[in-house]
Structure formats: C-alpha cells, structure tokens
Amino acid sequence: MLAEIKGINEECGVFGIWGHEKAAELTYYGLHSMQHRGQEGAGVVVNTGSELKGHKGLGLVNDVFKRVKFDDLEGSVAVGHVRYATQGGRGIENVQPLLFQSQTGGMALAHNGNLMNAHELRGELEGEGSILQTSSDTEVLAHLIKRSGEVTEDSIARALNRVVGAYAYIILQEDKMFAALDPSGIRPLSIGRLGDAYVIASETCAFDQIGATFEREVLPGELITISDEGMTSTRFAPRDKRRMCAMEYVYLSRPDSDVNYVNVHASRKQMGKELAKESSVDADIVVGVPDSSISAAIGYAEESGLPYEMGIIKNRYVGRTFIQPSQELRELGVKMKLSPVRSIIEGKRVVMIDDSIVRGTTSRRIVQMLREAGAKEIHVRIASPAIQNPCYYGIDMSTKKELIGANYSVDEINGIIGSDTLAYLSEKGLEKAIVKDKTINQGVCMACMTGKYPVKQDGELEIHYTSC
Amino acid sequence: MLAEIKGINEECGVFGIWGHEKAAELTYYGLHSMQHRGQEGAGVVVNTGSELKGHKGLGLVNDVFKRVKFDDLEGSVAVGHVRYATQGGRGIENVQPLLFQSQTGGMALAHNGNLMNAHELRGELEGEGSILQTSSDTEVLAHLIKRSGEVTEDSIARALNRVVGAYAYIILQEDKMFAALDPSGIRPLSIGRLGDAYVIASETCAFDQIGATFEREVLPGELITISDEGMTSTRFAPRDKRRMCAMEYVYLSRPDSDVNYVNVHASRKQMGKELAKESSVDADIVVGVPDSSISAAIGYAEESGLPYEMGIIKNRYVGRTFIQPSQELRELGVKMKLSPVRSIIEGKRVVMIDDSIVRGTTSRRIVQMLREAGAKEIHVRIASPAIQNPCYYGIDMSTKKELIGANYSVDEINGIIGSDTLAYLSEKGLEKAIVKDKTINQGVCMACMTGKYPVKQDGELEIHYTSC
Amino acid sequence: MLAEIKGINEECGVFGIWGHEKAAELTYYGLHSMQHRGQEGAGVVVNTGSELKGHKGLGLVNDVFKRVKFDDLEGSVAVGHVRYATQGGRGIENVQPLLFQSQTGGMALAHNGNLMNAHELRGELEGEGSILQTSSDTEVLAHLIKRSGEVTEDSIARALNRVVGAYAYIILQEDKMFAALDPSGIRPLSIGRLGDAYVIASETCAFDQIGATFEREVLPGELITISDEGMTSTRFAPRDKRRMCAMEYVYLSRPDSDVNYVNVHASRKQMGKELAKESSVDADIVVGVPDSSISAAIGYAEESGLPYEMGIIKNRYVGRTFIQPSQELRELGVKMKLSPVRSIIEGKRVVMIDDSIVRGTTSRRIVQMLREAGAKEIHVRIASPAIQNPCYYGIDMSTKKELIGANYSVDEINGIIGSDTLAYLSEKGLEKAIVKDKTINQGVCMACMTGKYPVKQDGELEIHYTSC
C-alpha cells in the first residue's frame, strides 16, 4: 500500500508445505502473512493424491479464497504464491503457481525473483516451437525443465544453470517438492517444520503464522528435494558468498520476520541507532513515517535520548474501496493515508525518520504536512543510503531517471523536499545494522545504493523483462 | 476489531458540517477517520436546499459509500454517523442519522451516547400513541422534540431536559444545525472550522482528515446553533464539572485526536510513564500489545530506561473476508490477528504493556503466546486501573459477571492469565496522565474503574436499554 | 423489466403464512414467484414466538435473501412483501413489511395499493405530533391503527374506515394475522391452504409455487383474522360490487395466476380471440411481443386461422449487470431486450399483437424493428382499449400528458408508431374476455381506459401521493 506511494515494490512471496493433511488451508494462512509481498494475485496448487489441482485469482488472498471450500483442495502437499504485478502482466494467466498438466504428470512452479536472461531464453524456446502463454519468467523455467526431460533434480539443475538472475523457486510434481535459491542467495527462502511436515517460505513470519518453527535458510545455489522419504539437499551451482537483498531489511519484509538469521525489526532499530550516531541533531522529538520506519525511529530515539512521539498517523481503514479525494479536495486539505498530529508536532523541532527516498514526492508531501501542522524545524533522517540505481533482481523500483538520489545531491534533495536538514545512513552504517556475524550473514546486496551488482549476465547488466 | 477481542466497544461517532459545497463528501472523509468508533453501519444526511436526503447502510464507511455518487448528495450542509451496534439492534433501520420527513419539514439526528431513562420515555411515548420504528435512543429524543412542537432551540432544550444520560447530539433541520452535549460532558464533541464552514465531530482526527482546524470543545450542557447567520450558543442545563470518559483516552479514541484539549497519544504515553514509576520491574525489554497499547509501552520504556521492542505483530490484512482458523488449526498454532516475534522474545524477561483487561481471555492468550515464543519472564503492566463496573454512558462493556476485575483480586488475575507479575496503574496515576490542568480538564469519569457514577437517574442507576 | 419500457408498473405483492414451521422460507419462495410485482425491494417479518423479527433489503428477492440463514428467521408465522418503488421513495426505509416494535408488542404491515387521502391523513397525524419515517401510505395506516389503541379487529377496522383508495393489507401482531381488501376489491388478494397452514397472497401463483391450494378470494370490504383458533371473517365496510383491476389481466399478473377466479393466460387468450373477431385483417402471420402478449397472440391466431410465429425474441440474459448499448451503438443496430427474427418476418404481412400502448415509444421501436427485418405489412392489434387516464389505485402509469391514447386518435397513433393499420380491443371485448360469470366476477375497473373511477374521495379524484 505504502508501496504505491513509494515506488518500491516487492515482487512476490512463495510458500510450500509437504506432509500435512490441511496443506491447502495452511498455505492460505501462510500466504496471508506474506500479503505485503504481493497484493495483486494469489494462488494455491495442491496435490490431491491423484492430481495437481489449483485455485488462483486476482486480488488479495482473502478475496481470492473467500468462497473456496478447502475440502475441495484436499491433499497433504501444497504450493502457494502471492504476486505483485508489473504494469504489463496483470492478467490472471500470470498469477502463480503456474500449473502444467501433462499425460506423464503435472508440475507447478512458484517463483520470487527476476531472470536477467529471460528474454533471450524465451526467444530461443519460441524459435524451437514452444508456445508460452504468460509473460512471466516462471514459464521460461518450466519449459527449460521440460526440455531437459522429466521433472527431476537433474532436469531442474540443468534448467537452473541456464538462467541468470536472482530467484527463489518452489517446484512441485506428483512425488516431490523442490526448492532452489540463486547462487548469490539474493532473495530470501527459509525452511521450517510443523510437526513432521516440511514448510518452505519466503519469510519466516509465515512459519509463526501457522505455528511452524524455523529450521534453516536455503543456501545459495542449493536445491532442496522433499518427498515422503524426507528432505535431501544437493548443489546445482558453486556456492557464492551470500548477498541478501538489503531492501528486504530496509523496507520490504515484515518486522517480525528473520531474514538470513537477522530479525528485521531489530535490524531496522539498529539502522536508526547507527543513523543517530552518524547524524545527530538538536531537536525535540523523533517521529517515524508509519509503518515501515517506526522501528528505525524508535532506535534513533533510544540512541539520541530524544523522545519518540507518534506524530504521523496512518489510517488503518483505507482499502480498495476507499474513494480517493479529488485533487480539489486534496488541495483543500483532505488527507489520504497519513495524517499529522498537530498537538504533538506544533512548535517542535522534529526529527522525521523514513526508511528510504525513491522519487522524493512522498517525502516532500510529508514534510509539508508537518510544516502545516506547526513543526518549527524538520530534520529528515533516512535509515538507508540514497537509492541511485535500478534493481535487476526482482524489486520493482522506479527507473534511474525518476530516482531522486541518482540525479541530485543530498543538499539539493534537502531543498526539493523542503526539510531543514537531511542525512542518509552510510553504506557502512547499513551494513553494520544488518550483518552481525560475517560467518553467518556474509554480506548484503546493496546494488541499488552502491551500483555494485553481484550478478551479471556475460559481464553485462541487462534491462529486465518481466519478473516473478 | 481488537474491540471484539476485548469486549469494550465504542458506541458511535457523529459528524456535521455547515457551509461547504462538498458537504457530503467531506462528511464521508470525516466519518472515515472515525471508523474505529463504529464499524457496523454508516450514514449521511445532506440538506440539498430543497429537502433533507440521506444514504446509509450496514458495514464500513467505504462499503456503504462505494457506489455513491456524491453529485446525488449535493448540498452545503450534512450530518453523518458511524455506528457500533449492540446485539439487539443490528438492523438497517437503526443506522443513523435517523431521518424524519414531515409535511412541515425534515429533521435528522445523529447521536453518540446512552440515555438511562430511554425505556421509561419510550413507554410514555407509546402510551400516548407514538409509534417507534427503531430500538435506538435517538428516536426517543426525536419524538420528544416533535412533541414539544417545531424543531427549535426551545423544543430541543425541552426535550434534552427530559433525558438522563451521557450524550452528544447533532440535529439537522432545513435552516439550522444543532449540537448538544450532556450536562457532565461525558462524551466528546468538538467544533472546528474549514474556511467559513463550521464542522462538528466526535473526535478531532476528523478535522485533521479534512484539513479543518480545531476551534473549541462543546461545553457540558451547551446547545450550539449553526445557521447561515453563524454560530450561537445557549445553555439548556446548568454546567456541571466536566467528566470526560477516561476510556476515550485509555482505549477508544484515535491517538492523534485531542480529547478535551489533551492529545490521546500523549496521555497514553504518560500512562506508561506513570505505570513505570509505580510498578517498575527488572526486565530486558518492553513490548506493547498493538495497536492501542503502543503509546503506553513507549512511555514505560522511556521512563524505565528499558528498550522498547516490537515483540508482538498485528496482521494488517485481517478483514471481513478473512477465513477464521478452525479450533483445530488454532490448537495446531495457527495465529489470527496477533503474532509474537520469536527472535525478539526468546530468552527475554518481557514487560508486556496492555491498556486494560476486560474478561482476561485475550491477556491469557497473549501471555501464552509469548511463553511459547520463549519469553523467560512475563510481567504484565496495565496502563489503567482494573475495570470493575459496567458503563451506563454509552460504552458497551461486558457485564459485571464477565469483568475479571470485578470478580478476582490482582493476585488471582495474575494466576489466571499466567503472567509472572501483574500490576495496574492506580486511579491517581491515570488521572495524572490525563488531567494536566484542572481549570481546563476539570475531571474524568472513571466510573467503570471506581464505581463513582457522575450521572444517576433519580439517584438510581438503571440498566441501560439500547444506546447510540 | 419490460415494465420500464412500457411505463406501467405493478406496485407490490404481499404474502402471509400462519402455522407452518418453515414460514420464512416458504415466504421467500412465495415472494419469489411474485417477483414481477416488484423488483426494487423485498422483506420478510417472522414471528419467532418471542418477537417479530425481520429481514429486508433493496433489490431482487434472490439478492436480498442470498446470505440469509432461515434458521435465524425461525417461527411458524411470517409476512412478506415485494416492492416496486416510485421515484421519490427508493430508500431502504420504505421497503416492507414495515415493522413497528413497542413495549406492548410488535406490528408488521405489508401493503399493495394506493390511498387517495394519504396526504391529508399524514398532515393530520403530523399535526398531532406523530413522526413518520417513511414516505409510504403503509405507515399512515399503522399510525391510524395505533391511534385507535391496540392492534385488534376493531382498531384495524376503524383505521380502514379512515382511508380511501384501493388496497390489500396483511397485518401481523404477536397473536394474530389480519388480511383486508378495499370495499371495491380493486386489488387482488387470495386465501390458500398448505396442510393446516393458512396462506394469503396477492397472486395464486404463489400458492402453486409452494404447493398450497387455492381456497377462496378475500372479499371486498372483508377483514380476515387468522390465529391459532383458525380463520374468522368480519366486514369493515359494506361490500361494493367487486371492481377487479383490468390491468391485472391485461399486463400485470403472471399468466398462471387466477385473479378473482379467472385464469390470466385464459383471459389474455380470449382477449386475442375477441380482438380477432373485432378487427381481423388479411395477413400471413401473427406475432406477439414477449412475454406478456404471447397469450393474446396465440388466441388471435387460433381465432383468425393465421399461423402464430415467434417473430420477436426476448433475450433472457439481460439483467442488472447488462451493459446498455450507447446511443451510437443502438443507431448502428445493436439490439437490447427484443430482437426480430428476420427469416420469419421477411416478406410477410405481420399481425403484431401487443397488450397495451402507454407512451407509444416502445410500439414505434418494435414496428421499426419489424420493418427493418423485412416485414411487408405491419398490422398492430392491441389486446385492450386505449389507456387514456391515470390510475389512482396503485398502478404507476405515465401521466396523462404522456399517455399517447389520451392525446391522439387511433389514426394519429397509427401514423406515429408507423404501422399500416392499428386497432384496439373494445371495452366490451375486454370485459367479455375477463368476466365469464357475472355472479362471480361482477365487474372490472377499467378506469384507466374509460375514465369511470369506481372510488372517489369526497366525490373528487385526488392526485396520488406515494402508494404501496
């Protein structure tokens, strides 16, 4: 939701469960907890014992499943997906898991990530007579797997070796469920247990939601196979140093999730603390932009000794049926999602914490809102470095032309958004907030801030096609 | 929503605007910002210039108005209402504003509160041949006004002098809009300005929502009249000391609202601070139960020097179409609205802040959830005194039999909910947190905690009929 | 539906059942069968044993009840209503049965008809301090009954003696159900039995729908009382000669209903036969305008010896979500509800049978459609006399200014609608088609055709207020 305002959008969440008689229903709850990762479509494929069978639809998880009887989706194995859709691919056919029926058995795929060479692979496949019905990368992988023959560890590994990018896959066929992570481990993917059942999910909040416990991360370049015989692991690619996407911590993941062994709320609070150490300022109160910046604001307050106050409120009831105020009404002062709290703000020197700035328009609007509510000074502190580069690994961000951090200096941005002072967290500060133990966390991908891309195709960066 | 869990429910919010060409649309946004005060029905009545005309429906404001064209509700004067419905009165006929057409002109009423003598008045009216179509107190007042003759200051004042209770009314006829508050000022009602227009609302967050500015509180026993000639004020009853409902601060109002000149978030934070002073405990982290207890938790953390952590998460996407997990799944561990954050809670001595305890079932569930997430110790701190008595003034609380605070000692409750230690804020502490300046705030009604009821009917407390 | 095209609209259907454990559910089916009598609202009130309780809503019966659990409407007595709403009274508050709760017991009313002196009575009631919440006549009667005291045969009879018009009422209180018909018996109301249960309905098709059997008509000026002691009958007014509304036969009722002992389809077929006798013409085929004119067309064909052909088709799937073609598309030839069958029409001399002409616009459109489909000659034959006067008895027709029959001669109308010849059925012909046995049927009200109004208020005709 705020995503729309910001222009940063997660692209999808995946979920899989093996060995629980309520598989489809648990998948529903798991997807529900990952709703923030994709709000435009959701689906579940279940193995009924005799076939793979699915239900999917456009919209929120609740809406897609509100009339589903889970008795019609019986089976102890299920895969699910929530989808964020880029402009070009909003059709129902792109909603995942993709399900392919064949006379030798079905296959379902759920994907989070982006393939940098999808366009080339698609051209190659079509040249050989393949017909693709979706515009998604996921179908490309499906064809590559099928070209390699049966759906086995081998055929999947061969297919994965053809693709370049950042990805987390769950693949289901009649006897087995597979999970795979790209060689740099840019996207998150965790393994949990619920009694005897195995659970795979993009975020650990899905485990908490269903009462499962975290077991371990899927490793970079690892291919997990789960069957009635249990779980085995192979490697389809040499294991790179893990480069977990920093934006998962900064903005995308739920605060209660642990991403690569680090709690997201804790990392955000630490970002706030690092920010206070780096860029302290004389002020009266600390205010966070809800929801994603609250943790950082609390951290900043704790470190600086300034009181944290609830100076900006987010309206909880804004939803799909909310009638957006017209331009005329907005100019009259009608608020949309965020409102300032005059009695807290008035006459105060405010440190306003936000997690990031993309185009700058939202920041400018909030700063103006605080001014109108009587703030004496506004010191904007951003809990991450400036975003200056596009993401090729599955996050839908604005183009370089639109990224304010790519086109203006910090001083200029301070002027544009109308704050008194502006400071970003340093790259080092962000890394310190996330990577607590190099032997476990290894590193993060901060390419959108630093321009240092860990994965390239033939040494080149390609414009990305349609991800997830 | 949490309201359902707790068993405390606000009963309604009112809104009125005089003198703005977008009156109905602004009323929609105003009601929207007060959605938390009533989620079961909403309505708007507009004065089109030639008639009073309304639209109302069951459900959330968004749902009720999603297909409304505001062009069909043209006019510069409007009154609106959001409704919480008690068990017995869920019908559409009870949704307000009630609109009465007559050959001499229409009248619309919107009400927040409860009349203690509604039952007697109803019996009296029916005995005289009146027919009432709703089960709401509001219709009783309408009949009393009409009995007194035309809809004027006089007839309204006479009618108000017949009723006993806590109430905030907005009454509309063709030429005038009236607003009235009970002689003890138990319910909130504020006056704002939007350019030349007058705005009346239960909570000041509605002013912020539409860009209006707060002007002043309606006073106890005051009757406001707004017309094209401007605003005038009379008194229909001697002005008592104001006894604003303490629960508005503790739980009911939005944190960004100012209730009787005191910001709700600030008062909650102060409750947390007072609580820390009164009942400190050796612990590792402070955790609040979202959403209503976050402010108090932050205050407690600030005062105690303990870090505030986001140890409990509320799922934002749970809505009306959410499929509630079956008992079986809940026992398996499937969470509903709240989830603990294991990586924050595990191994910690937790101070868990909640705003109040009603029946104790929710508290017990949250304590258990924290235990399962690995909390070493759980110290529950409640940011208000124990609720021991029913409310006769418009808040729907559990009956005395269900109120855990009315039937058990603090020690016993500590045992029932399974915490290591339990402490409530003292009455004095609560009062200190709310009443900053006795000349302005005067006092609060804490009858549900203290049993000292400021308003009685013939010196007796009556079982309340159907409020709001 | 066609109703909208025509501009003749039935105003409501009533249903009551006493003594069946599935009362509410049977009422649903009964209302369903009378859906054609009112498509804008529906409601049921059931006596649960301890209270009267209702469910109502705007829209079709199916839509209003699609989420209702009939277990929540338990009880062996129920009253129901389907409503047609005139422009001014579309609100949910006008949907019937109206339900009035009071401390001495509830009362529910369902009404089909129109009171000519409703406006005066309403003024009188308001002058005495009564508050009316709806714009419907039914509420006026409710107040009159209550003014007379308890809800008894006496109080109802007294109230009915105050009203002037055409009406069929079902009134429910805790112990009794009442049914009453105006002294001229202009509106239909029948009594049926389903085992031991009593059933009352506007049309006998409701009996067939639920497997009940027709017992007898309610008589003009009769007041029926049904209780656990059985059914009794009194008379609240001297019994006039019955003047059943002729339009019930011509257009309004379902063909399978018997209205005042005469089957509607049979009467329509006879209208066609009389029309053939009166106005035969040399032609190739007989075509009826679906649905209401099919019976008459078959009668005309049978009498004339010409073949009946399905030359005009009605699209069954046109519903509320149908996207109406724009003017541009309609001019391009896109059809809406009716389509001609070219291969039947082309080159033929067509007798086109319609039941009536109101404004003439529909007739002109159909004639043009037949011309474009290649008809060589078009002879329009109308199975009733020209409508020249407004109805004051509960049928919503166009105003006199709009009635083509009131402003033009038959020759002129023939020119306006573009037919080759035009003929109406004579008054005598219509009467012969309906009144088979004067001792039973007595007579019909043809005031809208003849201007002879059987019921007047103080010898005057009043403009009608809001009926039903």
Place this chain on the structure above:
Amino acid sequence: MLAEIKGINEECGVFGIWGHEKAAELTYYGLHSMQHRGQEGAGVVVNTGSELKGHKGLGLVNDVFKRVKFDDLEGSVAVGHVRYATQGGRGIENVQPLLFQSQTGGMALAHNGNLMNAHELRGELEGEGSILQTSSDTEVLAHLIKRSGEVTEDSIARALNRVVGAYAYIILQEDKMFAALDPSGIRPLSIGRLGDAYVIASETCAFDQIGATFEREVLPGELITISDEGMTSTRFAPRDKRRMCAMEYVYLSRPDSDVNYVNVHASRKQMGKELAKESSVDADIVVGVPDSSISAAIGYAEESGLPYEMGIIKNRYVGRTFIQPSQELRELGVKMKLSPVRSIIEGKRVVMIDDSIVRGTTSRRIVQMLREAGAKEIHVRIASPAIQNPCYYGIDMSTKKELIGANYSVDEINGIIGSDTLAYLSEKGLEKAIVKDKTINQGVCMACMTGKYPVKQDGELEIHYTSC
C-alpha cells in the same frame, strides 16, 4: 439452465469481427446473444494495433464484463468465446479465447467442437517436449499450428489435417483472422457483414443482436481468411456432404437463429406438425415445456386443431443466487423452475410436448406435476427420435448408461415417466422438419439418435477427451 436439468449441454459459441472500431464492445453483445451456448466462462481478445490483448473470466458474459472499460480494449479486430465447461475443466485457464504471446507475434484461438484424437495428439506433443497449460483441445491445435511454423493459411491447414472431429475455429493473429469448419460441417459457423466489417459467429442471432446481416455459411472443410485486403477462401480438406448437428435445431440453438439456412423456430414448429401427423391423440389441450418446446407445441396444436395452452410456466427470476428448495420442501410441494397452471390443466386431457428425453427424470417430474395439477390424461409427445447414443462431436450428453432411450423401449419409458401414452418423432419426421432443400441443407447428423456417426477416427469411435 434447463440444460442442467436435461443433461444436454451445448459446448461453446465463437464470435469474431474484423474492421469495426467498436470491435470489443460488439463482441460483448454478440457473445451475450449466444449466452445459452455456454454459461461458465467468457472472453474477448482484441487486436489493439500493437498487440493482442484479452479479458476473460468465469461466469456469465454480463458478470465477466461488468467492470470492463471497453476503452481499455480498443482495436478494430476482436475474437470472443462463451464456454460450457465439463466437470474436469472448470478452471479459468480453460476459458477461451486462448491467447499465446510470442516474440514473433501473438495468436488467439476460439473453438466450438470436439477433437476425437486430442488425447493422442497431446501425448505426441508432450513427448516432443511441449508443455500444455490447459486441458482443452484448443491448445492442442495451437501447438500443432506453431509446430508447422508461422501462423498462416498453410500452417493452419496442415494442423487441421492432423485433427479428427467436429469443430468450428476462429483464429486471430496480428494481420489476419481465420475461420475454419470441419469437413462434415457438423458445427454451425456463419459469416455476416456490418457495414464494411466482417463478422463470424456460431449463431446468426449474434448478427441480429448487433445489426449485422447474414452473408453465408462457412462451408465444410473451408478455411476463411480475413485481412485488410478483404476475405478469401481456401479449402483445407475435400468437402464432405454437410452433416449439421440435428440437436442444434431440436434443442440447442436459439429459435431466432438460422442454422445452415433453416430457421430454428420454424424447424421446431415443423417438428411439432410432423409429430401431430405421426402420433395424433384425442385430447383437450396442447402444452409445451418451456422454453425450448414451445415452438413444437404450437406446431402440434396448429396441425392437430387442438388449442395450445400455457399449462406450464417457467420462473424467469430463478438465477444463480436462487436458494434451491431442500428435499423436504420439494416433497411438500415447493416448485423450482417450472410450475403447472392448475386452472388450465385441471380435468383436461393434455398433450405434453417436449423436445427430447435424456435421462427421463425431468419428464417424470413434469408428468407428475401435471397429474397433481389435475390432468385427466397425459400424452407425452417428443419432437425428436429417442437419444440412444453418446455424442463425440461437442455436445455434452449423459453417458449411454444414463440415456433412458438407450436402455428402455418406448413402452417401458411410458411406464417410467408415468404418462398415459408416449410417442417420439420418427427419424424421417425430424429430417423432413429440418432439411427443406437437399441441395442446400444436404443432411443432418443424427448420430445420437441413429448411431450412424459421420466422422470416425481410423474407422473407430474414441471416447472423447475434453472438448471445446
């Protein structure tokens, strides 16, 4: 709808338009008029000029398109489809037109019919590494076309030569629209003109709906190509004698459609006349089962001289939200879709005309209903020969085991359904009613009645896979 009762179901309708700026909107209206051919899904693909783009969904045409803005589907070329779904293929992925995007251009297919060798072809394709996402025959053809190379007349012709069955296809690529009919012409497919635009549709009622005029039938084995250069025709197979499906006349098509130059209503009326010649009976009235048997009943009445009466009524308002009466209520007499008209039926000797008998359950129910309504004698006359064999050509009928005509003699069926006498129309009678001019109509497929299948696969009949 009645379809569900009967167990005969049409499988789909196709529509295409080339050269009209309102292409998508006209397709909506065209599909709407063919709603009876498939009620479980609908879709439109439009050529926007730059790409093929579609909208599809489950449900009725109205529901699928109710929120579509046709401005989002701009373009002068469109293809549409209404779908009937067999049990196994209800998913959204099977809703047509199927749309295949590729880097060399898109292709859309809409299909009505059934391929007898779909299963073999599918196995063959999968063996070569193809991935199919739907269970429909249409995707098989798509793969065959792509295997042959580009989407051209040649590649389509080659693909069509691989399939065996009954089919009508519309295929769209960026520059051309193709239409093809199987070599025996079993399924209907007509060409029309709307100004300069070309229109293709399964039924001519779609032409009437949009104001287009019929041009000619697509011929057996013909491949039509439409482009901006106009329309050309080739032949992909030698032209067999046309064997139009007799059930299109008996039951499936709309009465206003002309199927292979014969009006459906006229043929049905003639079936009734032939039936009266073959199997006259001494009786009082002729009654048809609505809607499909009305034409035949009128024909029977005309030929026999008996009066046609509306003895059975179909409730027009039964829809998807209709609450089906429970078994208990049905036994009490609550009717569903059809009701008898007692005042017409009682004491009469009734000739009841139905178009066909499939399992016999509906016939038995109607006969019983007429008995309960007081019919003295019931003579069932069926306007087609007994159905004794399954259809392999695209009509979903009950299996042989369920077909009452396949398992019982006429005498036995008479006993089972409870009629006094029973007679079917002869094969010769049916043919006479349909084939007016052998040079034009050639012949009909009556395989389901006669067992003489015009199309076999390698001389064998195969169990059909999933059609349409």
